[in-house]
Amino acid sequence: MxxxxxxxxxxxxxxxxxxxxxxxxxxxxxxxxxxxxxxxxxxxxxxxxxxxxxxxxxxxxxxxxxDRDELLTALIVDAYDELGNAVAGPRDEIPVDDPGGRFVAVAESYRRWAREEPGRFALILGLPVPGYHAPEEGPTTEAAQRAMAQLKALFYEAAQAGMLRPPRLPDDGGVIGRLLTEHAEEKVSPIDGPPIPAETFQAMLHCWACVHGFASLEAYGHLDWLPMEARDAIFTSSMRLVADAAGLPAPRPA
Amino acid sequence: MxxxxxxxxxxxxxxxxxxxxxxxxxxxxxxxxxxxxxxxxxxxxxxxxxxxxxxxxxxxxxxxxxDRDELLTALIVDAYDELGNAVAGPRDEIPVDDPGGRFVAVAESYRRWAREEPGRFALILGLPVPGYHAPEEGPTTEAAQRAMAQLKALFYEAAQAGMLRPPRLPDDGGVIGRLLTEHAEEKVSPIDGPPIPAETFQAMLHCWACVHGFASLEAYGHLDWLPMEARDAIFTSSMRLVADAAGLPAPRPA
DNA sequence: CGTGTTTGTTATTTGGCGTAACACTTCTAA
DNA sequence: TTAGAAGTGTTACGCCAAATAACAAACACG
Structure with a gap:
């Protein structure tokens, strides 16, 4: 067996x-x-x-x-879970009433994990390994959603606490809001919670894309020509900017 | 031979x-x-x-x-060149005095190329193919710089034309500026041109990371659960935001 | 027309994935 | 206690792809 x-x-x-x-x-x-x-x-x-x-x-x-695929599937599930934990840990060390700080913590640990584990990062968020065929509707998608939920939770808590300004993102004529509520209602909501406003969801995606962009560029060595200090400073600066744009309050200085 | x-x-x-x-x-x-x-x-x-x-x-x-590596190297060089062309083409159809529009054109074609050519995208901007060893200091790095220069050129032209506001990115105490001018002077400047101000370079990286984040998430199918229209709208909205943050004027309506 | 180069072929080696058949250990139940 | 079932390991084997060797045909050019 x-x-x-x-x-x-x-x-x-x-x-x-x-x-x-x-x-x-x-x-x-x-x-x-x-x-x-x-x-x-x-x-x-x-x-x-x-x-x-x-x-x-x-x-x-x-x-x-x-076979090889089954081992890979196991590794992928583990990787999602560990990435989820890697961002949830530092996030939860920042008080709930500092959602800006919590976001920066998530962003920094996402980036750190990607840099320290480029292989596993590529495994879950890059192109599938040659020859690998993911099981349909399998445990990998569930694991991915669990990991993604860590970021959603942050925004959800902030919204619940009334600490979320409307985001600065343009939505001409409310097109995005309409599309999101029409087609992807259930995906927009975090697990076990009321729906996030569409505009906040949009802001969250903007944040995720920016974090992910830095993380993957760096994980694969495309920013190696920049000294680490500069990368750190630029990343932090960018994260503050997107957090602000998303309507999160400025992170409280530690 | x-x-x-x-x-x-x-x-x-x-x-x-x-x-x-x-x-x-x-x-x-x-x-x-x-x-x-x-x-x-x-x-x-x-x-x-x-x-x-x-x-x-x-x-x-x-x-x-x-051997296989030599073919891969050739494909990588080609891919960089084609990505460069893919963004340069649409960019140059927008007038030079509309740098915001030119940036959006670059962003959209970067994303489109990534979505249409996920394999080649992974080849150049993902984890190296199993077993592949890039030639040291080889033609691949040069090709990468040529492609990257297309984005730099846009910001350089905008700066030359005096159409670049100071970016909105925080740089506490000018740390980033100092680091960039100290360590990476030659990399900061586009080929054949005077140096871009460090703060503009930082803004450019911010833009690149955000574009790249969306592009790679989408290329590998991690946004498939969103309807294409929503993805388009959200992407465009995000690009306007980062362009504005980088100090580019709002794209002129076509 | 003859010689050397280029470009193709078939035959062979090497090495990894995956299966088959078999041996040893460990658990369980009469 | 002991026979048999279940679990875990082994060696032997088939398959397929990368890469090399040795050889044959086509071509360029004096």
Missing amino acids: VDPTEPGDGQDRAPSRRERARAATIDEIKRTALGLMREQGTTDFRFSDIARLMGMTAPALYRYFA | VDPTEPGDGQDRAPSRRERARAATIDEIKRTALGLMREQGTTDFRFSDIARLMGMTAPALYRYFA
Whole structure:
């Protein structure tokens, strides 16, 4: 049985010795694969290399993952979750009544994660790995939504607290608002909450695009010609600007 | 001889019949590879597939490219050049005294190119293809700078024409300006022109990051859940905002 | 027309993915 | 305690693509 679902019946009993060993092996495989990705700077890795590093032979890995795609799917889900955690952690260290500061925290940790994990960043937010076919409607999309929800939550809280000015973004004749409410109502709302105003949603996308642009340019080395200090300063400056444009109050100085 | 350099001596005589045939074959190989990339949506392609589509056998391709990396390098250089042309064309259809409009034209064509050519976009602005090792200081960096220069030129012209307000970006204590002038003087200036003020350079990076963020999110399908009209409207709105923040005048209505 | 170059071929090596068949360990139940 | 089932590993193998070697045909040019 390779299928990791259905751990018995519906009940979750204490994991047996074997189950623990299996989980540990799965974890070691994933960690080894990540190590290879980091080492060679690509999303490519060889089953045989993973096995060799673990002191096993390649075919043994197929006891744990049906094929390369299944391992990749697992890595993608993990990566989304970790990116989500990476931005949620620093965000939640800033008080809720400082949404500007919370946004800057999210932006900075998004960028840091991208820079520290370019391979995994490319895995989830770049072009799919050659030959990889994502499972339809699968766990990857859910994981992506969970990660995205961390940013949404920030704006939602700010709106709830009444700390969100109307954004500065032009919406000639309310076209965007109409389109968003017509076609994508359910996507616009964060999980478990009333809808964000369309204009705020638009502002959030603007912020995300800008953060993501910096993060991906930097992750792939396209800003290497700039000294790190300058990159830091420029990034922070840009983030303050987009936060302001989105209607967030200026971050409170720490 | 596979080495494409040294076409005789320094002189460029009329290309002989054989040279023309060779150039045509090289071109066909590249076009076939691009077709495969577009078709399968990845940066991966098989030499054997290219050869089959061309009615040849795989080893014949090695007469034209020493290995997969050499073909990739050629494709990367081409892609940079075409991206540069793709943004320069629409830009130059807008009058020089409308730099805001010229920026929007650049942004829109950058985005369109990314959406239409996600594979090539990933090739140049994403994570390197598995196993690919770029030649050091090679033709790829030069091509990248040529493409980037198209955006620089826009800001340079606007500054020359005195149509550039100081950007709205905060630079506390002029840290960014100092860093830029200290460390990256030559990179800040466009080719063949006096230096752009550091604050304008910063604004340009802000614009680029935002354009690139939208473009890459969309190219890899992360905005597919939004209807195209909404994406268009939101993108345009964001571009107007960043252009304004960068000190460009509002685009003149066509 | 003969010689050397270019461009193609087929045959072969190398290396990774994935499967098959088999061996050893561990858990479970009579 | 012990037989059998389930789980985990192994070696041997088939397949496919990259890249090289050795060879054959077409072409350019004296």
